[in-house]
Amino acid sequence: MFNFIEFLINYGIEQLHNSQLMEVKFYTNLNSALPNIESYGIQNLRIYVSTCHTSCKSCDGPLENDCLSCPINSSLSGGICQCKTLIYGQCLKYCPIYNILQNGVCIDKKLLEINKSSETQVITDLMSDEFNHFEVIQEGWYYSLESPQLSSYSSSSCQNRKLLLGFGSSYYNTYSSSQYIQKTFTNLPSHYYIRVRATVYLGDKWNIGEYIKLGTGSTEDIYTISSVSSEDLGCGGPQQYGDRIVTLDSGLISHTSSTYTFKIEWKALYGSYSQWIGFREISILLQQKNLLCQIYVGSQFNECFQCIGVANQSKSREVNNFCKCPSGFYDNYPQQDDCQSCPAECPNCVSSTICSMNCSQKCGNLGCDHQDKCNNCQDYEHKFENSYKQKLIIYEHIQECDILCATCSQSGYCDTYCDEFCGDQGCYSNGICKNCKTFFTLFEGVCIPQENCIYNQSGICTDCLEGYILDTQNNKCTLCPLECASCDQNFQCILYCNLNCKGRCNTDGTCIDCIGEYNLVNGQCIKCLDSCGSLRCDSPTTCNNCIPGYYLDSQICYQCDSKCLECENSADNCTICKNNFNGKRELPECECQQNYVEFNLQCVKCLDSCGSLGCDHPNTCNNCIPGYYLNQYSQTCLSCSRKCEECEISLDNCTICANNSDNSRNIPECECKQNYIEIGMKCFKCQDIYIQNLSEFLICEEYTNAKDAKLIIKNAFFLIQRQII
Incomplete structure (x- = not known):
């Protein structure tokens, strides 16, 4: 009966670990021959991970200065990862489209214009280099139109930037209704004004007249497609044109609420594979001081x-x-x-030319000149209808048509109307606008939406987005040549883009993306060493990681030992062995296991007759197992004589005789000693045996009449012990 003893042990270890992989192994020296008696089990395995500081890629401690390596957009100095592209405390790979990079910080010049004091705060979203559907939904983003696959395909990439939605995202444009995305920001600090900006990517088949709208009501900024773009962003469907990047800007808005709902609305006729839209780089500036x-x-x-x-x-x-x-x-x-x-005839007004009164709910922020005669509309889809005639306002001292009328009669009503985008000077009798509303350009008497214009005066553009030049002759913003960071009125480069830039560059000449095998480092495109891996490099002579077959040491890639397919920290510290399909190599040196030899870059098993010293070739041995001796010329193991249990040099040069427990044989020949006879590979003393067949054992004839014979031999191979009577 066994007395079993059981132990319950709580065991824990703490060690430095900075790899993305971890292998846990349990070993035991219990007797494997007694599985029902000796055994062990494991339960409640817990692994606690002490994470690095958010700025580190790997570390040896939790603090900011414990970094061992850094993300792509950071460099290591004194254990601290210093960000190369910083915006409002967030480290990014690239600055937003509407920013420029100065001294490692993303700068928004237009926001600086209103940020005259320090009493401001900026809230950002969708700035990261990587995000997915689950993250944005968790952060409060809402889609107006969910499709069955939206949770899997609601983000994409364009020009190395992650987009919310984008090409091929599983959403669907519809003919009958507009779509929108929105997010409500809560618990905003006390403020008086906000300014909202967003980057929108439009791809492929967008038609003239289709629009994107930021915000609602008096805070909206509408971008209307007025021309077909020939630009190709290098992403999207087979229709590689019609792409454009748009910056929506609400301008400075009076706002005091602790919540703000960011909303972008669009209407398009085609699906996301032929007419796509993507969003990123949302910034909300809170002006905490009333200007x-x-x-x-x-x-x-x-x-x-x-x-x-x-x-x-x-x-x-x-x-x-x-x-x-x-x-x-x-x-x-x-x-x-x-x-x-306000004008004498207008007791309440929005401006010198726009009166305000109890207008129809359909009227927009420009008010009305009569309760149901709007100056503009609340909903972009509500247009002026012919049945809504603009009434002529006749005052005692004014005897001319209202500015909304192209022509009018004494009946007090407009006969023909100015275009809805004509400005505060109205239009001529032939309907040609005298000037235009904000963000519309007067071109041959027609007000068309201004693309890439930041500011205008009386419908005339006065300032363009960075990278565009004002074409004063045609009153429009025209893109500088591709190789220019900035250009003059003759489209000659004032500042060229840095070498090897791909596509557009920043206004300071630094690259946004690089061609071919060049890598973007601080706005410069550099060619990394061939040994650099997927994380590329920070300088032409260093690497951030290495290709297989090389290991990283002080940001330099060194070649692994020839036995290693991959290694780390040193040349012979293999993590994967080369040519190891039969699994017979031992890490980290990648030497062949015992009794295997490397042959033709493979581990081949030694001959079965080889001993513990193995072999240097698949057909030779360094020593032999018992029963074999090593031939000095062929280096092969040959069988010993059957008389030898072990031998050396030759087959009959025994070192241990077989069947010699009674020491009856002579070494090295292993013949039976004198007065012994060999029967069935065993030596017997002649005086102890009785011979039935004297002709076979003449050597023992003189002992056949021994009185004390105890052994009768019936034949040479079958022995029976018997007392002779």
Whole structure:
């Protein structure tokens, strides 16, 4: 009966580990011949991982200065990963399209124009180099139209930038309704103004008149397709043209709520494989200081003491109403600090030319000149209808048509109307606009949407996006030549792009992407060494990782030993052995296992007769197993004589005789000693045996009559012990 003893052991180890892989092995020296008596089991295995600082790729501790290696867009210095492209504390591979890179920081010049003081805060989203559907849904993004596969295919890449939606994403454009994405940002700090920007990628078959709209109501920025683009972004479907990158900008908006719903709406006729749209680089600037307030109470900028402009007059701004203008006045800031009087015929107005009253709910932010006669529409899909005639406003001192009318009659109604995009100067009697609304350009009397224009004055563009030049003759922004970072009016490069840039470059000449095998490093395209791996390099003489067959040491790739397919830290520290299909190599040296020899780059088993020293060739041996001796000329193991249990040099040069437990044989011949006879490979003393067949054993004849004979031999191979009577 066995007395079993059982143990329950809690065991834990702590060690440095910075690989993406970990293998846990359990070993035992229990007696494998007694599986029912000796055994062990494992339960409640837990692995706790102490993560690196967010700036590190690998580390030997949790602190910021414990980094061992860095992400692609960072460099290691004193254990700290220093970001090369930083925007609002976030480390990126590239700056947003509407930013430039200065001293390792992404700078938005247009945001700086309104960021005159330090009382601002910027919220960003979709800036990362990588994101997926599950991340954006978890962060609160919402799609107006979900499709069955949307959870798997709602992001894509274009020009090495990740897009929300994009080419081939599983969403569907429809003929009947617009689509949108939105996200509500909550718990915003106290502020008075916001400015929202977003980068939109439009690909392939977008038609003139289709649009993308940022925001709603008075905060919307509408981009309308006015021409077919010939640009190719290098991503999308087989129709490799019609691509464009658009920056939507809401401008400075009065906003005080702690929540803001970001929304982009679009309407297109084709599916996402022939007419696609993608989004990234969302930034929301919160102006925490009211620009209209001149003097604050306290340091929190949450209570205004005095507004800008004159004080204590009828046209003074109202301190208790966020410095807004009183009734009968309109705001023309920043052109004028003081509130401006509405026209005498218009008791309440939005501007010098637009009255405000109780308008129809369909009317937009420009108000109306009559309750159902809108100056613009709330919903982009609601257009002026012929049945909505613009009434002629006749005042005692005004006897001319309203600016919305091209022609009018004494009946007090417009006979023909100006185009809806004509500006505050209206149009001529033939319908040709005199000027245009903001972000529309007057071209041969027609107001067309301005592409890539940032600012205009009376419908005339005065400033273009970076990388575009103002064509004053045609009043439009034209893209500089591909090789130019900036250009002059004659489209001659003022600043060239750096060498080996692919496509457009930043306005400082630094590259956004590189051609062929060149790698982007700090805006420069450099060619990495052939030994550099997929993470490429930070300089022409260093690598971030290595191709198989090389290992990284101080950012230099060295070749592994010839036995290694892959190695790490040193040449002979193999992680994968070369030509190891039969699995007979031992890591990390990749030497063949015992009793195997390397032959034709493979581990081949030695001959079965080879001993513990193995072999140097598949057909030779270094020593032999018992019963064999090593032939000095052929280096092969030959069988010993049957008399030898072990031998050396020759087959009959025994070192141990077979069947010699009674020491009855002579070494090295292993013949039976004198007075012994060999029967059945065994030596017997002659005086102890009785011979039935004397003719076969003449040597023992003189002992046949021995009185003490105890052994009768019936034949040479069958022995029976018997007492002779």
